Amino acid sequence: MNSSSVTSAPSGDADTDSPARSSRSLLRAAAVPVASVALGLVLGALLITVQGHSVLSAYGALVLGGLGDADAVLRTLQKATPLIFGGLAVAFAFKAGLFNIGGQGQLLVGAAFAAGVGFGIDGLPLVIHLPLALLVGGAAGAAWAAIAGVLKATSGAHEVIVTIMLNFVAGNLTDWLALNPWQDTSGSNIIARTPLVEDSAVIPTWGWLPAGFLLAVIAAVACWFLLERTTYGYEVRSVGANRHAARYAGISVGWIMASVMGVSGLLAGLGGAVESLGVDGRFEAGVNVGLGFEGITIALLARTHPVAVIPAGLLVGVMEAGAAKMQFESGVAPEIIDVIQALILLFVAAPMIVRWLLRLRDADDRLLTLGTGWGR
Amino acid sequence: MTVIETPPGAAARRRWSPARIWTVAGAVTVVACVWFFYAWNGAQTTAVLSGTVRAATLLVLGAMCGMLGERSGIVNIGIEGQFLMSAFAAFTVASVVGSLAAGVVAGVAAGLAMGWLLAAMSIGLRTDQIIAGTVLNIAALGLTSFFYDRGRSLGQLKYQAIELGPLADLPVVGRALFNRPPLTYLALVLVVVLHVMLLRSVWGMRTTAIGEHPGAAATVGVDVIRLRYLNVTLAGGLAGLGGAYLALEAVGTFSRAMSGGRGFLALAVMIFGRRTPLGAYAAALFFGFTTALQNQFQLNDTFDIPAQFVGMLPFVVTIIVVAAAGLFGHMRDPAALGQPYEVR
Numbered sequence: 001m002n003s004s005s006v007t008s009a010p011s012g013d014a015d016t017d018s019p020a021r022s023s024r025s026l027l028r029a030a031a032v033p034v035a036s037v038a039l040g041l042v043l044g045a046l047l048i049t050v051q052g053h054s055v056l057s058a059y060g061a062l063v064l065g066g067l068g069d070a071d072a073v074l075r076t077l078q079k080a081t082p083l084i085f086g087g088l089a090v091a092f093a094f095k096a097g098l099f100n101i102g103g104q105g106q107l108l109v110g111a112a113f114a115a116g117v118g119f120g121i122d123g124l125p126l127v128i129h130l131p132l133a134l135l136v137g138g139a140a141g142a143a144w145a146a147i148a149g150v151l152k153a154t155s156g157a158h159e160v161i162v163t164i165m166l167n168f169v170a171g172n173l174t175d176w177l178a179l180n181p182w183q184d185t186s187g188s189n190i191i192a193r194t195p196l197v198e199d200s201a202v203i204p205t206w207g208w209l210p211a212g213f214l215l216a217v218i219a220a221v222a223c224w225f226l227l228e229r230t231t232y233g234y235e236v237r238s239v240g241a242n243r244h245a246a247r248y249a250g251i252s253v254g255w256i257m258a259s260v261m262g263v264s265g266l267l268a269g270l271g272g273a274v275e276s277l278g279v280d281g282r283f284e285a286g287v288n289v290g291l292g293f294e295g296i297t298i299a300l301l302a303r304t305h306p307v308a309v310i311p312a313g314l315l316v317g318v319m320e321a322g323a324a325k326m327q328f329e330s331g332v333a334p335e336i337i338d339v340i341q342a343l344i345l346l347f348v349a350a351p352m353i354v355r356w357l358l359r360l361r362d363a364d365d366r367l368l369t370l371g372t373g374w375g376r
Numbered sequence: 377m378t379v380i381e382t383p384p385g386a387a388a389r390r391r392w393s394p395a396r397i398w399t400v401a402g403a404v405t406v407v408a409c410v411w412f413f414y415a416w417n418g419a420q421t422t423a424v425l426s427g428t429v430r431a432a433t434l435l436v437l438g439a440m441c442g443m444l445g446e447r448s449g450i451v452n453i454g455i456e457g458q459f460l461m462s463a464f465a466a467f468t469v470a471s472v473v474g475s476l477a478a479g480v481v482a483g484v485a486a487g488l489a490m491g492w493l494l495a496a497m498s499i500g501l502r503t504d505q506i507i508a509g510t511v512l513n514i515a516a517l518g519l520t521s522f523f524y525d526r527g528r529s530l531g532q533l534k535y536q537a538i539e540l541g542p543l544a545d546l547p548v549v550g551r552a553l554f555n556r557p558p559l560t561y562l563a564l565v566l567v568v569v570l571h572v573m574l575l576r577s578v579w580g581m582r583t584t585a586i587g588e589h590p591g592a593a594a595t596v597g598v599d600v601i602r603l604r605y606l607n608v609t610l611a612g613g614l615a616g617l618g619g620a621y622l623a624l625e626a627v628g629t630f631s632r633a634m635s636g637g638r639g640f641l642a643l644a645v646m647i648f649g650r651r652t653p654l655g656a657y658a659a660a661l662f663f664g665f666t667t668a669l670q671n672q673f674q675l676n677d678t679f680d681i682p683a684q685f686v687g688m689l690p691f692v693v694t695i696i697v698v699a700a701a702g703l704f705g706h707m708r709d710p711a712a713l714g715q716p717y718e719v720r
Contacts (some may be wrong), residue, residue: 151702155700157702161508161695165691169688169692172688173686175684296507335518335522342519343515350511
């Protein structure tokens with residue numbers, strides 16, 4: 001930890017003073033993310049033009065494909081749900097100064113184990129079966145991430161390396177589960193996937209509103225409450241602000257680091273569970289590869305504020321939901337979405353570029369300082 | 377800057393520290409095992425050794441990229457992205473121009489550009505270094521996927537092995553070490569050169585100084601910012617060579633996300649090798665061995681272990697190594713690692 005982060009010791013919300021000040025500080029906080037998104041879209045448009053496609057028809061199709069009708073909105077909300085969970089997982093860990101880059105692995109084990117409970121048990125009523133499947137998925141994600149948290153707390157092994165390695169281990173493990181003990185053997189299936197989950201474990205969808213999305217919104221608000229309104233949250237933010245000061249103040253830093261990784265993994269695991277139980281109806285190997293990385297973009301776009309993760313996730317959700325229509329109607333490869341996301345991340349992570357471009361003045365740019373070095 | 381007379385730690389290195397005894401014991405065990413297996417099954421042992429060297433080359437290039445940055449105080453978790461971007465550049469240029477050498481130049485150039493980008497973000501803009509590296513990874517995956525042309529092929533053979541005369545006929549290691557394609561030899565030369573440069577030259581000492589105590593280095597006249605920029609950019613060139621090696625020598629084509637996590641394994645290799653090139657090469661051979669063993673297992677079906685569990689091996693080993701290094705190691709990170717340097 002370097003000394004500059006001491007000044008940003010946990011304080012309540014900055015925007016509790018007066019309504020006028022609150023709206024101004026909200027504007028100030030949103031300026032860089034909004035400008036970053038705009039810049040990302042402009043550069044994306046440049047790439048589309050260079051490739052000889054029409055920007056107007058491409059972006060038009062993107063928006064229509066993401067928001068054009070009830071089906072499009074449903075698609076967007078379905079895409080946004082695991083993205084919000086992934087963003088929350090990253091944002092929550094950031095609050096303790098930890099970088100959970102393993103959202104993908106946690107999501108995979110969460111999705112696989114939720115599906116395992118979903119198709120493996122039958123005869124339970126929905127009110128028991130569905131929560132149980134969600135819980136097991138979340139717990140699997142939590143346990144997976146807690147490996148990194150416990151190793152960090154006991155041996156100082158850097159969570160970035162451990163969670164990345166766990167991503168690859170999780171990929172292999174879930175591939176094996178979906179190909180061997182849990183494979184769908186109906187018909188002549190040879191794909192690495194589980195059977196469909198029982199009806200009693202399916203997350204309902206009401207019209208254009210998937211219930212899983214509501215769960216993500218509840219999770220976001222719960223994260224905010226936990227971080228800002230509880231003693232535990234205060235301890236988490238203290239550890240994030242200055243690990244050594246927190247230890248001196250009597251906070252068990254090891255417990256906080258291990259448990260924060262657990263909560264972070266729980267969120268990512270729930271994201272995977274919602275994907276299996278609410279969208280695909282089963283677990284398929286390699287589902288949603290790359291989600292851990294999208295979670296990073298979303299968390300930083302939201303400036304690590306749990307509630308702001310919702311609009312950030314929705315934004316990326318619209319792009320992902322509309323990408324297919326964009327390719328169909330204007331011929332632009334859907335991978336342009338990944339490029340735009342990378343550009344947005346670049347601008348959000350290096351706000352000095354945006355401030356220079358927009359001539360903005362604001363000193364408090366430092367989003368966060370993560371633990372330095374690999375050792376203890 | 378005066379000439380350094382005695383490198384730090386030289387006295388300690390002469391003594392027989394426990395670490396040194398362990399290293400020698402480990403080396404003797406490895407050599408004995410290799411001999412034993414060679415006597416038992418020569419062809420298969422040669423195959424595993426070849427696979428080991430093949431995997432180690434990429435890992436050591438990535439590890440050297442990481443260590444050049446870390447010794448200067450800059451964490452680089454973007455090696456994966458640097459590999460991927462330069463593999464793409466190398467493959468595309470080699471395919472369009474029709475020359476492997478042009479591909480290598482393009483790969484190194486792409487690596488240098490990625491290195492500069494990391495430097496600009498983490499040194500110039502003082503972005504958190506872990507996030508800056510993540511930006512490289514995501515950008516590389518997005519850009520290479522977007523521009524990737526599935527129909528493109530190399531249009532010629534990948535780099536082929538060159539026999540180094542009688543050396544290639546040596547027992548045990550001959551075929552594995554001295555009958556390799558050109559970039560492997562180049563990487564081996566770079567390992568030795570960089571080792572000497574880092575531990576003996578004025579540049580190496582200055583590099584260590586700006587990673588340990590940039591303020592002190594600045595007071596004796598080292599331009600910390602400039603040297604950090606230079607080192608992180610050059611380090612990108614090493615990863616760029618790794619990317620070119622991956623596309624033009626190891627595989628012979630490009631595919632989406634083909635670096636497959638080896639840029640991250642390279643970081644573990646670097647830590648395990650104690651941030652020295654020779655140490656990293658030893659570590660890379662060890663990690664390369666787990667990969668080669670995995671491939672051999674999958675090929676000949678003698679052991680009934682599911683492919684996925686064998687596939688986990690390098691990653692599980694990395695977790696154990698990183699945790700054990702923290703628990704039992706007496707290794708220390710450069711003191712200023714991860715902290716932006718601000719001129720006051």
